[in-house]
Amino acid sequence: MPDEALPEWLEDLEKIPLDSRLRRKESLKRFNTWRIGGVAECLIDVVNVQDLRLLLPFIRKHRIPWFIIGKGSNLLVPDKNWPGIILHLSGDFKSWEPIEENFNSGKKKVSAGAALADVTFAQKCVPQGWGGMEFLIGIPGTIGGAIAMNAGAHGAETADFLEEIEWMDMEGNLHSTPREKLEFRYRFSELNGNFGRVITRAVLSLKESDPETVEKKILECQQFRMEKQPYNQPSCGSVFKNPPGDYAARLIEASGLKGKIKGGAQISPKQANFIVNLGKASSDDILSLINTARETVLRNYSIDLMPEVQILQSAVYG
Ligand SMILES: Cc1cc2nc3c(=O)[nH]c(=O)nc-3n(C[C@H](O)[C@H](O)[C@H](O)COP(=O)(O)OP(=O)(O)OC[C@H]3O[C@@H](n4cnc5c(N)ncnc54)[C@H](O)[C@@H]3O)c2cc1C
Known part of the structure; x- marks a missing residue:
């Protein structure tokens, strides 16, 4: 050959x-x-x-x-x-640097690299007593991914804490853009590789609190995940965005799809908006369950669930 x-x-x-x-x-x-x-x-x-x-x-x-x-x-x-x-x-993009300010605003600013793990970011805030982004402890992505997806949980989202974002365009120009000049919506940001923009670093603003309070919130977030989500099985978190005024998980469960298996993938019996890999799932198994859930909910409730999960596609910019 x-x-x-x-x-x-x-x-x-x-x-x-x-x-x-x-x-x-x-x-x-x-x-x-x-x-x-x-x-x-x-x-x-x-x-x-x-x-x-x-x-x-x-x-x-x-x-x-x-x-x-x-x-x-x-x-x-x-x-x-x-x-x-x-x-x-990786490398330099995993940075975490507190920014000193000469006045007491009750806020603390941190510069974080796009490749820093969300969990590491949350853990680093504990001894400092900096609060607000404790929800990141349960999100297994990076700061870049959290900004690109405007990730959030427990009523807060990443955009709420952003001050300034550094990103590069496809010509190699580095930009530094204040948060208010950028569009963020529920699980959407105009800064995403899909649009030819690579986030490199961001300045985030946290609330001054104390280590005990921040740690308590972190433990509460972790407890929530363990009780409500299949945290010990491979997944991608919520597959669909919640439609206005409702929950994707509720609609999928009410459609009788909780626990449904296709090949090596399953709609989680614990949280119906999660699809888990039982061990040998193929991408087609996952796609098939995504389509089944979407079509069934559309048929039953006339609601077209929008996937939150991104599909790796080849983007070409010329
Ligand atoms: C168990 C579990 C629980 C989860 N819980 C939540 C939750 O509570 N809330 C929530 O919002 N999400 C949740 N998620 C989903 C996911 O963790 C978030 O969307 C996360 O922000 C994705 O980050 P990532 O680094 O893994 O990005 P990836 O999955 O690698 O990429 C996601 C998108 O972001 C883009 N991107 C990544 N990095 C950059 C960059 N530097 N510059 C430009 N674009 C970039 C990618 O191109 C892609 O389009 C969960 C996932 C799991 C597995």
Whole structure:
């Protein structure tokens, strides 16, 4: 059998002087919380802004399919092999730096890198006694992913705490934009890799509180997850957004779909808006359950549930 043809752009990519590690034929199973998916032609652990500035214009110039991935905790990765470049931020993008202010505003500002884990962010706030974003303890993504998805829980969302966001466009220009100049909605942000924008860092504003209060809230959030969600099975959290005035989980449960199995995937018997991987789920098994839930709820209640989960697609910007 002849070797599979190498992509035309690969030789030029390998000539770019990068500090970042370039991996070939990387399985994407390890890069998403459903633990499914095919092999990416190329995955780059981008460690600094300089490398990102070289890579994005290169991707654009060669019209290479690409995707920016956080922890893949809101991502359905198809089982078929993926032909382009996956950018995975690490290194400098995991920073966490408190910002000193000369006056007492009752607020504390922190600069956080886009690759910092939400859980780490929440844990770092405890000894400082900085409150507000305790909900991040239950969200297994990154700060970049939390901004891109405007992640939230327990009545709060990421956009509420944002002051300024640093991001790069496909030409490699770095922007610093105040929160009020950007559009955020329920689980939507105009800053997302899908729109050719890579979040690199953000300044977040937290409330001054005390370590005991912050820790208590964190424990409450964790307790909620353990009681209400299938936290010990691979999933991507809520599959659908809640429709106005209702809950996707309620509608799916009322449609009799709780516990439904397709191949290796199941609509969680614990939380009907979660689909769990029972061990050997394929992306088609998950997609089939997504479609069943959507069609059944539409038929029963005339409500078209909108997926919150993103599907890894090849975006090409030229
Ligand atoms: C058990 C569990 C519980 C969950 N609970 C919640 C919850 O309570 N509330 C909630 O809102 N979500 C929840 N989620 C979903 C998910 O964790 C969030 O949406 C999270 O913010 C995604 O972050 P990520 O880093 O994993 O992003 P990914 O899943 O890797 O990516 C999601 C999207 O963000 C984009 N993106 C990621 N990083 C960047 C970047 N640096 N720049 C530009 N775009 C980027 C990607 O391109 C993609 O479009 C849960 C998931 C799980 C598995």
